[in-house]
Amino acid sequence: MAKAAASRPGESHTPTMVDVALRAGVSTMTVSRALKEGSRVSKATREKIMAAVNDLGYVLDQSAGSLSSRKTGFVAAIVPSINNSNFADTARGITDELESTGLQLLLGYTDYTVEKEEQLIEAMLRRRPEGIILTGGAHTDRARSLLKSAGIPVVETWELPAKPIDQVVGFSNEEAMGLLVKTLAKKGYRKFGYIGGTTSRDTRGSQRREGFVRAIEELGLPTGRLVSFGVPPISIEQGGQAVVSMLERWPDTEAVLCVSDLSAFGALMECKRRGMRVPQDIAIAGFGDYEVAAFCYPGITTVNVDCYGIGQQATRRLIQVIRGDEKRHGQEIVLTGYRVVEREST
Amino acid sequence: MAKAAASRPGESHTPTMVDVALRAGVSTMTVSRALKEGSRVSKATREKIMAAVNDLGYVLDQSAGSLSSRKTGFVAAIVPSINNSNFADTARGITDELESTGLQLLLGYTDYTVEKEEQLIEAMLRRRPEGIILTGGAHTDRARSLLKSAGIPVVETWELPAKPIDQVVGFSNEEAMGLLVKTLAKKGYRKFGYIGGTTSRDTRGSQRREGFVRAIEELGLPTGRLVSFGVPPISIEQGGQAVVSMLERWPDTEAVLCVSDLSAFGALMECKRRGMRVPQDIAIAGFGDYEVAAFCYPGITTVNVDCYGIGQQATRRLIQVIRGDEKRHGQEIVLTGYRVVEREST
DNA sequence: TCGCTAGGTGATATCGATAACATGGGGCGC
DNA sequence: GCGCCCCATGTTATCGATATCACCTAGCGA
Numbered sequence: 001m002a003k004a005a006a007s008r009p010g011e012s013h014t015p016t017m018v019d020v021a022l023r024a025g026v027s028t029m030t031v032s033r034a035l036k037e038g039s040r041v042s043k044a045t046r047e048k049i050m051a052a053v054n055d056l057g058y059v060l061d062q063s064a065g066s067l068s069s070r071k072t073g074f075v076a077a078i079v080p081s082i083n084n085s086n087f088a089d090t091a092r093g094i095t096d097e098l099e100s101t102g103l104q105l106l107l108g109y110t111d112y113t114v115e116k117e118e119q120l121i122e123a124m125l126r127r128r129p130e131g132i133i134l135t136g137g138a139h140t141d142r143a144r145s146l147l148k149s150a151g152i153p154v155v156e157t158w159e160l161p162a163k164p165i166d167q168v169v170g171f172s173n174e175e176a177m178g179l180l181v182k183t184l185a186k187k188g189y190r191k192f193g194y195i196g197g198t199t200s201r202d203t204r205g206s207q208r209r210e211g212f213v214r215a216i217e218e219l220g221l222p223t224g225r226l227v228s229f230g231v232p233p234i235s236i237e238q239g240g241q242a243v244v245s246m247l248e249r250w251p252d253t254e255a256v257l258c259v260s261d262l263s264a265f266g267a268l269m270e271c272k273r274r275g276m277r278v279p280q281d282i283a284i285a286g287f288g289d290y291e292v293a294a295f296c297y298p299g300i301t302t303v304n305v306d307c308y309g310i311g312q313q314a315t316r317r318l319i320q321v322i323r324g325d326e327k328r329h330g331q332e333i334v335l336t337g338y339r340v341v342e343r344e345s346t
Numbered sequence: 347m348a349k350a351a352a353s354r355p356g357e358s359h360t361p362t363m364v365d366v367a368l369r370a371g372v373s374t375m376t377v378s379r380a381l382k383e384g385s386r387v388s389k390a391t392r393e394k395i396m397a398a399v400n401d402l403g404y405v406l407d408q409s410a411g412s413l414s415s416r417k418t419g420f421v422a423a424i425v426p427s428i429n430n431s432n433f434a435d436t437a438r439g440i441t442d443e444l445e446s447t448g449l450q451l452l453l454g455y456t457d458y459t460v461e462k463e464e465q466l467i468e469a470m471l472r473r474r475p476e477g478i479i480l481t482g483g484a485h486t487d488r489a490r491s492l493l494k495s496a497g498i499p500v501v502e503t504w505e506l507p508a509k510p511i512d513q514v515v516g517f518s519n520e521e522a523m524g525l526l527v528k529t530l531a532k533k534g535y536r537k538f539g540y541i542g543g544t545t546s547r548d549t550r551g552s553q554r555r556e557g558f559v560r561a562i563e564e565l566g567l568p569t570g571r572l573v574s575f576g577v578p579p580i581s582i583e584q585g586g587q588a589v590v591s592m593l594e595r596w597p598d599t600e601a602v603l604c605v606s607d608l609s610a611f612g613a614l615m616e617c618k619r620r621g622m623r624v625p626q627d628i629a630i631a632g633f634g635d636y637e638v639a640a641f642c643y644p645g646i647t648t649v650n651v652d653c654y655g656i657g658q659q660a661t662r663r664l665i666q667v668i669r670g671d672e673k674r675h676g677q678e679i680v681l682t683g684y685r686v687v688e689r690e691s692t
Numbered sequence: 693t694c695g696c697t698a699g700g701t702g703a704t705a706t707c708g709a710t711a712a713c714a715t716g717g718g719g720c721g722c
Numbered sequence: 723g724c725g726c727c728c729c730a731t732g733t734t735a736t737c738g739a740t741a742t743c744a745c746c747t748a749g750c751g752a
Contacts, residue, residue: 064738149403410708
């Protein structure tokens with residue numbers, strides 16, 4: 001009766017499945033089945049087991065379960081920052097979509113650097129997730145190689161990487177920003193300025209800038225009005241400072257496009273503070289359709305991207321592969337929609 | 347040599363520690379030690395092992411490690427919503443503080459309901475976290491009992507629960523809102539209104555309302571101007587709608603206090619949209635010191651609470667107990683600071 | 693009546709790592 | 723020169739669950 005020692009009365013330890021099995025008078029295998037839905041255990045037995053579980057306050061140990069079943073039930077997701085509401089929305093899309101599946105999320109933030117991303121990927125792979133969702137297509141070589149040998153489905157999001165690792169759920173930031181430029185050009189604006197961060201750390205930001213530059217060139221409009229300000233992610237405050245610098249250098253700028261709604265909002269508030277009329281004196285537009293852009297006054301023209309849907313769809317793709325519903329046909333790409341939302345600021 | 351079968355050439359499987367050990371010509375125990383810093387392995391051996399690790403692309407399996415060491419390296423944290431920047435800041439405080447410790451975060455959202463919290467607690471306890479951080483002091487009985495029998499340190503945050511489970515890192519929402527009222531009363535405002543959500547789901551919101559009501563009574567000011575609007579968390583948009591309803595019912599209201607900066611911002615923008623002057627026609631204040639409150643125009647008077655610090659300190663308390671640096675003396679309470687930040691809106 | 697099927701349950705062997713103890717070889721003090 | 727101790731490493735026994743296969747008992751058709 002060596003095993004029974006585990007349930008020696010008076011000993012206070014976290015109960016295991018053996019304790020439950022002994023108390024219910026069944027084998028651990030039956031307990032295991034009773035606790036997993038969809039397996040065949042007679043009603044009477046299941047009730048006995050549930051009673052024992054409640055009496056003992058037993059909680060299944062998934063670490064142990066993962067080891068023998070070789071399935072951890074984890075999904076990893078890596079976003080640049082959770083303090084950015086666009087990515088927080090994506091994270092929520094992921095979480096909501098995972099909820100019914102019993103999979104659990106491991107979430108990490110890169111602070112917009114590929115080095116931190118690599119560290120996170122390595123740390124998370126130690127937990128043997130069954131799939132992983134990344135933001136963007138920029139990764140270190142080592143990260144790529146780690147992911148490759150992990151042998152799990154990978155979904156890159158929020159961009160359309162030139163060299164996808166596996167699946168992609170995203171959109172072209174370049175095109176989206178180009179569409180915004182064209183929409184505003186149609187309204188008659190001619191002298192466009194752009195506000196973004198200084199480095200290429202934020203690849204989506206860089207792509208938007210490229211989209212801006214290219215669209216301006218295609219339309220034959222005055223070029224070169226680019227203000228870089230601050231390390232990405234560029235904040236509300238920096239948006240305000242950047243617009244000042246824009247107006248000092250190019251006072252006749254008619255429309256300012258910003259890398260995100262946060263900087264656009266900062267720019268807008270700074271202009272209001274200085275008594276400028278928006279859009280009469282200057283038009284302002286952002287990117288991302290943050291809540292603040294919709295409800296501030298004047299409302300900010302922006303590009304709505306389906307943040308929540310990106311998370312949701314990325315997760316669905318992952319689940320399909322994990323559940324084996326689908327043969328893997330690599331490098332599948334899901335395009336998510338975007339649309340320009342015109343508001344009072346332009 | 348049965349074990350050697352695991353490294354049979356040509357077989358493609360995820361390498362285990364046995365594979366590394368064989369390749370490096372040492373035992374798995376030595377590999378295990380080499381991969382854990384702070385254990386004594388000779389330099390030569392460690393290099394051989396690292397070479398084997400790199401050759402094979404080996405990644406440690408922590409599920410297995412957790413099982414034998416009986417330490418999972420997980421810390422669980424449960425917040426109402428990650429889409430609220432106050433809680434996102436707390437989450438970041440937790441993450442940052444965990445970074446150097448090798449502990450990994452399991453993050454979950456309750457959507458402001460105790461039922462969902464209970465589910466999350468149960469799901470997370472299956473992963474055997476070494477500690478858990480909760481938001482607030484409202485929990486179901488079952489949640490309390492699950493936590494008790496889990497035998498891990500618990501930190502409740504963001505409030506001062508009447509009946510703490512274990513440790514607490516937070517502040518009195520009631521007092522903080524009271525301080526805001528008193529500060530504004532000192533400036534001469536007399537007719538105060540309050541905007542908050544409709545239900546008690548958001549316990550911090552309820553506490554702030556109580557703090558408001560009590561302060562108004564203590565000061566002998568006109569009472570009763572309370573507008574409840576929307577299911578918590580109340581959004582920017584709802585703040586705008588609520589202020590309209592406030593002004594319809596009590597047009598002579600001098601100062602409107604909102605449960606959070608988001609609703610305050612919505613109220614402010616709605617007033618601007620209607621051409622009202624803030625603070626001359628109406629003063630507006632919020633709670634939480636969100637980024638938007640600092641940089642909108644006019645800036646919103648608010649109560650700054652140390653969101654990031656709450657996460658940081660909660661994590662520190664947890665780590666101290668986990669690391670055993672400290673004997674447990676239950677129900678320790680850490681008060682975090684708050685301060686009124688006066689801006690242009692009042 | 694027999695055998696066959698299927699549902700319910702149990703016995704055993706792992707999953708991949710680490711704790712705990714065992715071992716062996718050198719350095720150092722007296 | 724002897725003995726002790728410490729460092730580096732190996733051996734063995736788990737950690738707590740589940741996959742797999744075996745087994746048993748009804749129920750049912752031929």
